[in-house]
Every structure is written in structure tokens, then in C-alpha cells.
Amino acid sequence: MFAGRRGVVVGVAAVLAVGAGGGGTAAVAGAAAGAPSFGDCPAVRERVDRLEGRITPNACAFIRRQLAFGEMPTGTPPAPGDLAHPRVRAYLDVFDADASLWEAGGTVQRGHTTIGTSIAGSLRLAPDLRYRGTDVVADGAVMMFGQWNEVTLKGRTVAYPQIARNVLGDDGKTLQARRYYDRAALFRDTLPGAVPDLFGNVADQADGAPGTDRRAPERFRADEIADRLAAWNAGDAGALVRRMAGARLTGPGVGRPLAAPEAKTAYLERLFETAGLRFQAGQAAFERTTAYVEWHGTARIPLAQDDPAAEPRFREVSFGIVERFGPGGAWELYFDTLPLVADQSRIGTLFQQLAQP
Secondary structure, eight states: OOTTSOOOOOOBTTTBOOSOBOOSOOOOOOOOTTOOOEEOOHHHHTTEEEEEEEEOHHHHHHHHHHHHHHHOOOOSOOOTTOTTSHHHHHHHTTEEEEEEEEETTSOOEEHHHHHHHHHHHHHHHOTTOEEEEEEEEEETTEEEEEEEEEEEETTEEEEEEEEEEEEEOTTSOEEEEEEEOOGGGGTTTTSTTSSOOTTTTOOOSSTTOTTOOOSOOOOOOGGGHHHHHHHHHHTOHHHHHHHTTTOEEEOTTOSSOBOSHHHHHHHHHHHHHHOEEEEEEEEEEEOSSOEEEEEEEEEEEEOOOSOTTSOOOEEEEEEEEEEEEEGGGEEEEEOOSHHHHSOHHHHHHHHHHHHOO
16 A cells, blocks of 8 residues: 555554544644745754655654654563553653544544553554654644554564644644554454455556546645535545546555546545545645645444345444645545444454454
8 A cells, every 4th residue: 555655654552553643623724835844853854754844843842752752662562551661651742741642433532641551552562663754744733744654563564654643732742633544554464354455456457548647736725625625525536536637546455556537536436435424624734845634524334234125224433534645746545444344343353363472
């Protein structure tokens, strides 16, 4: 998934995600696209692939804390609930004492005790978790932090991208965080066949297929958010793809970036067939080469039933997507397929199996 570039991630809490991602309603931020970056953070600028935006002192402090945790060795794994472990303390240093942290399908975690207990469990499962910064954009108090995570599970190295979306306080600590990454990636090689491959047969038919527009799309603008939100909520794959004509689409389950309009449309239609999405606009960050836009809300997933004439039944989970519009026509989606294909009980069982020798 996300072939061809180093993606976006933060760590693990209870599911191998360590980045910030939180709950609650958030307003859309919007610095002018193309505005010059200013401020600097020399302590981290050479440690991330791309750093753009208003690198204020609080933004710099956040990035330093985030990278410090990602680069820090765990040593002896923490005991369950050990908030005094050095790496757990380094993780909690990213968060305000009253911060919230969210990921798809789950409830919001609040405060140091809950967040710290979660990361302690994750480090017991994957003590060699490490990550580096990739595409990082600051826009006011909003920080979109891209990472590439690597971890060893059942003797295999698993690598995956993630977006950690954060709202920062004046001291650079996260007040509200949400994280976007595909937990299904943790199981593909470690527990083969345990998780359905939602997009397994979606691919370009041939490189350079007829009708493929190779021109990079125009930059995505803040004034397009309302129309794009409407397209997501209507399940209008055609409208989403037409706006990004010429872009190369990557996302969970994509082996190679999709260039053909038919393949990109098929990918989104598969998502909309799996779940009815109801979103609101979350945070956004616009900078010189890159824009991030967050959509956050719920996914309504049909339940299997024996009687086709019976009233349809559904389960509803919290859900969200981050879109990254990058240089050269890059169009990337970050979301978690696991709650779309398994309920919480099944997800818990999968992680128990992952923890077994």
C-alpha cells in the first residue's frame, strides 16, 4: 500500500499507531495556498522529508517531541499501565494533560492515564516500534504530521504510513489528536488471510492505459471544501475522481498508484459499497506544495443476513479520511479499513492473536 513513497505515521496505542489523532468537532483551518513558509526549526528540518508552513515555536516544540518518541529505543518493555517508563513518558510529553486521542472505530481516549496505559500496551506488543517524519505541514494551530512506521511482529518487519492530525496549544502540546492509518496492514503478512483484502483486485489494467490524463491537476483550494464534502457524503466517486483528473491515487490496499480514471473510480466505489459515509469537514492545512484535508464522522456498514426480504441491518462506527494533495499530481487517502471489515470483538481477537508467540 502507498507504493512509491515513504508515507505517514506515528506509533501504536493498542493497535500500533502512535501518532496523535483526537476527538471532537474541529473547524477548518486555511492559510492561503502558495503562501511562503516562515519561521524555522533547525533541530528537526533535516530529520523530516518535507517541512512546510508557519513553523512557530509551538509547532517546532511539537515536532521535536514527536520525533524524540519515534527515534527513542524502548529498552525493557513497560509493564502493563506503567506510566513511569521512559518511552511512555516521552509519548505523554507530546500531549496536554487533558488531551483527547481518537482512531477509527473507537471511542475517544482522554487524559494522560488513558493514553499512557494504551501506549504502554502497544510497546509491550511491539517494543521496536520506530518512525521518521515524512510530509509535515503546519497551518496555524493545526499540525498534519506525516510519518513512516516500522515495527517487528511475529518475526516480520511491517511498514506503513500514517497521518497524525493535531491541534496544538501554546506550548506545542497536543490538545486534540486524530490518527489515520490502516491497521489491516499489520495483519497481511503476520496473520495471512485473517483480514479481508477490501481492494484486492482494483488496479490499472495497463501502465499508460488509453484515456489516462497525465497532466497534474490544479492545486486544491480551501474554497472547494464544501463541494468535496458533498461528494464524499453522496458517495459520488465520479465527482471526486474528475476533480483529480491526472492525479495518481494511492491509499490502503493499493499496490501501485492508480492512474486510469476507471481504476480510481472503482477504488472509491468499492469503499462506498462497503460503507455509507457521513462526514463533516475536520481540520485542513494548506501550504506551498501540499494540502491536507480531513473528513470525519461515521461509517454505516451493512450486516449480513439470511433473509434478503428482511429490513436491512447495519452497524455504525466512527470513521474518517485524510486526503493529501501533493506535488506532481499526488493524491493520497489515509483511512483504516479494519473497522469496515471487522467489528470490535473481532478486532480484539486479532490483536490477541498478534500478541501470541
